[in-house]
Amino acid sequence: MSRPREFDVDRALHQSMEVFWTKGFKSTSFEDLTQTTRVKKQSLYGVFDDKRSLFLKALVLYRKQSVAVLEELVSQDDMSPIKKLDAIRGIALGQCHETIRRGCLMVNSALEFGTDDKEVKREVEMMFAEVEQLLEKIIRSGQEQQLITTRYTSKELAAYLNNALQGAKMMEKSGASWERIDMVLYTSFAMIVP
Incomplete structure (x- = not known):
């Protein structure tokens, strides 16, 4: 008969995500993970196999x-496409104002691993593709309402804004001032309005 788990797996996963987000994969030791989660190494290994799997x-x-978070925002019928894009910019800026300049876990992972790890690369690509699809949906709606320029396709504008959001996270991680990050995001988002 197997012993019941002595810890909350979801909580340990959330806590571990925070550690990886702050320190990166390579700089995170299993001791960092066990201290944060307060779960013994053997127990973490029992559920997550190893550090990479975790x-x-x-x-x-x-x-x-x-x-x-973005899907919830997109689904808001009482918000105009411009308000939705402003909210996305606000979310990005709000995250930038955290005490610890962590950037984005996906951007950080893309920079740390490059294209060397196929599974990490796949997760990063999925994240960026999903965000871009949601941005495209908002932009397409804005173009239909003549609130957003049609000089470029919704797909092109979504790729542009997605890149601006990723760049803002890199700026945050590298220590750029909040004012500079805000200026870049504000300008990027303002450029798609006719």
Whole structure:
């Protein structure tokens, strides 16, 4: 008969995600994870196999949480497309004002791993593709209402804004001032309005 788990797996995964987000994969030791989660190494290994498996699950969690926030925003029928884009810019800026300049776990992981790890690369690409699809949906609606320029396709504008959001996260991680990040995001979002 197997012993029941002595810890909350979801909570440990959330806590581990926070550690990876702050320190990165390579700089996170298993001791960091066990101290944060207060779960013994053997127990974490029993559920997550190893540090890499735990990291991959943390990436999935981060992607799902981030996309869910944007999906909720997109589904708001009482908001105009411009208000939705302003809210997305606000979310990005709000995250930038955190005490610890963590950037984005996906951007950080893309920079840390490059294209060397196929599973990490797949998660990063999925995140960016999902965000871009949601941006495109908002932009297409704005173009139909003549609130957003039609000089470029909704797909082109979504790729542009997605790149601006990722760039803002890189700026945050590298220590750029909040004012500079705000200026870049404000300008990027303002450029799509006719």
